[in-house]
Amino acid sequence: MDRTLALYEEKGWGEGRVQYRLRDWLISRQRCWGAPIPVIYCDACGAVPVPEEHLPVELPEELNFEKPGNPLDHHPTWKHVDCPQCGKPARRDTDTMDTFVDSSWYFARYTDPWNETAPTTLSAVDGPDGWMPVEQYIGGVEHAILHLLYSRFFTRAMKATGHVNVIEEPFKGLFTQGMVVHETYKVAGEGFITPAEVRIDESDGARNAVRLSDGAPVEIGPIEKMSKSKKNVVDPDDIIATYGADTARWFVLSDSPPERDVIWSEAGVEGAHRFVQRLWRLVAEAAPALSGVTANPAKDGPLAATSKTVHKTLKAVGEDLGRLQFNKAVARIYELTNLLSRDIAALPDADAEAKAALRQGVEFLIVMIAPMMPHLAEACWQEIGGTGLAAEQPWPEFDSALVVDDELLLPVQINGKKRAELSVAADASPKEIEEAALALDAVRVALEGKQPKKVIVVPKRIVNVVI
Numbered sequence: 001m002d003r004t005l006a007l008y009e010e011k012g013w014g015e016g017r018v019q020y021r022l023r024d025w026l027i028s029r030q031r032c033w034g035a036p037i038p039v040i041y042c043d044a045c046g047a048v049p050v051p052e053e054h055l056p057v058e059l060p061e062e063l064n065f066e067k068p069g070n071p072l073d074h075h076p077t078w079k080h081v082d083c084p085q086c087g088k089p090a091r092r093d094t095d096t097m098d099t100f101v102d103s104s105w106y107f108a109r110y111t112d113p114w115n116e117t118a119p120t121t122l123s124a125v126d127g128p129d130g131w132m133p134v135e136q137y138i139g140g141v142e143h144a145i146l147h148l149l150y151s152r153f154f155t156r157a158m159k160a161t162g163h164v165n166v167i168e169e170p171f172k173g174l175f176t177q178g179m180v181v182h183e184t185y186k187v188a189g190e191g192f193i194t195p196a197e198v199r200i201d202e203s204d205g206a207r208n209a210v211r212l213s214d215g216a217p218v219e220i221g222p223i224e225k226m227s228k229s230k231k232n233v234v235d236p237d238d239i240i241a242t243y244g245a246d247t248a249r250w251f252v253l254s255d256s257p258p259e260r261d262v263i264w265s266e267a268g269v270e271g272a273h274r275f276v277q278r279l280w281r282l283v284a285e286a287a288p289a290l291s292g293v294t295a296n297p298a299k300d301g302p303l304a305a306t307s308k309t310v311h312k313t314l315k316a317v318g319e320d321l322g323r324l325q326f327n328k329a330v331a332r333i334y335e336l337t338n339l340l341s342r343d344i345a346a347l348p349d350a351d352a353e354a355k356a357a358l359r360q361g362v363e364f365l366i367v368m369i370a371p372m373m374p375h376l377a378e379a380c381w382q383e384i385g386g387t388g389l390a391a392e393q394p395w396p397e398f399d400s401a402l403v404v405d406d407e408l409l410l411p412v413q414i415n416g417k418k419r420a421e422l423s424v425a426a427d428a429s430p431k432e433i434e435e436a437a438l439a440l441d442a443v444r445v446a447l448e449g450k451q452p453k454k455v456i457v458v459p460k461r462i463v464n465v466v467i
């Protein structure tokens with residue numbers, strides 16, 4: 001952009017100018033919650049700021065909500081004060097500030113909330129030994145537009161007023177999460193109804209909805225953000241009562257990437273609940289055979305491959321959680337559960353090394369689900385005789401030797417189209433990979449006894465044979 005502007009100015013085509021689209025922000029609200037506006041109105045002196053030694057202004061504890069309007073207007077004593085300048089009777093501003101005013105700098109206050117004489121403590125808020133800036137900001141799209149803007153403004157203002165030291169920006173990283181959405185349902189002549197009032201029947205690929213109470217036909221509307229006006233909300237208490245909090249959490253995390261919207265569906269929740277039950281049964285059935293066993297990976301034998309998968313999964317899930325890719329972590333845990341289910345079925349005939357490997361696999365699995373399904377994790381941890389709480393366990397360390405592949409599976413293309421796969425040693429040279437690729441039946445048939453024009457080997461990625 002800078003080079004483009006410089007070119008336009010050099011050619012005399014125009015002149016660069018920054019145009020701001022900021023507008024004034026009306027922060028006053030006619031309600032009793034929120035931070036009081038520290039201003040006193042005097043008939044003689046006008047608007048007078050509350051002296052710093054009288055800050056913060058505290059709201060009254062007793063309020064009367066029986067009259068319409070702002071309860072602070074009706075309070076018999078709170079709003080009546082003397083003017084700080086002339087001492088004559090005056091009145092407080094009874095409006096309160098928009099709650100964004102509080103949330104635009106609370107993160108700075110968190111660095112030392114015990115300071116009773118100043119909003120921030122300079123040695124703690126930022127700088128060499130300070131906490132800020134915030135490493136990760138997570139919020140919805142409305143926060144990314146408004147709250148982020150306000151917070152950046154406040155941070156720069158606080159630097160100008162001496163309440164922070166050096167930072168210009170309050171947040172290092174921004175992550176905008178998606179929303180939970182749901183279908184809408186409407187009865188002709190009556191308006192929207194809630195999902196709990198609807199029964200959906202499927203026949204020959206068609207979905208038809210009726211109201212449970214009287215069988216009235218229901219129009220299935222578009223999928224939209226959950227809102228009270230559209231009544232397409234699901235009561236969390238109902239979900240927790242029916243399936244448990246872990247199921248609800250697991251479904252939300254597994255359904256889609258966190259930056260996208262989650263389409264709430266009863267079928268999806270039921271699927272998540274089945275997995276919760278399956279995982280509990282798996283651990284409960286394995287617990288007696290694994291009791292008292294010391295966890296260790298299998299280096300050789302039939303469980304060696306399982307131990308490699310366990311450690312690879314642990315490494316990948318840790319990386320996924322760090323990148324907020326929860327749905328990928330969930331998918332890996334599904335795969336690991338399937339693998340452990342197969343091996344645990346053979347536990348009665350397993351030797352000591354196999355039991356030690358499975359004990360480690362189950363322990364790692366429980367620790368991996370703990371951030372997402374804490375209640376189930378604690379129950380499973382107790383079932384296998386774990387010490388303390390699952391939540392108290394450090395994240396396990398993977399064995400670097402077990403996460404390295406001994407063999408690689410490379411796709412083999414012929415003129416840019418995949419025709420085969422090639423399994424080679426991880427340390428195979430490009431020449432060895434080329435020779436192995438040319439020996440494949442699919443490649444030999446395509447060559448018809450001729451020599452290829454070129455063989456392109458991208459190490460650890462792909463082989464392309466050009467005919």
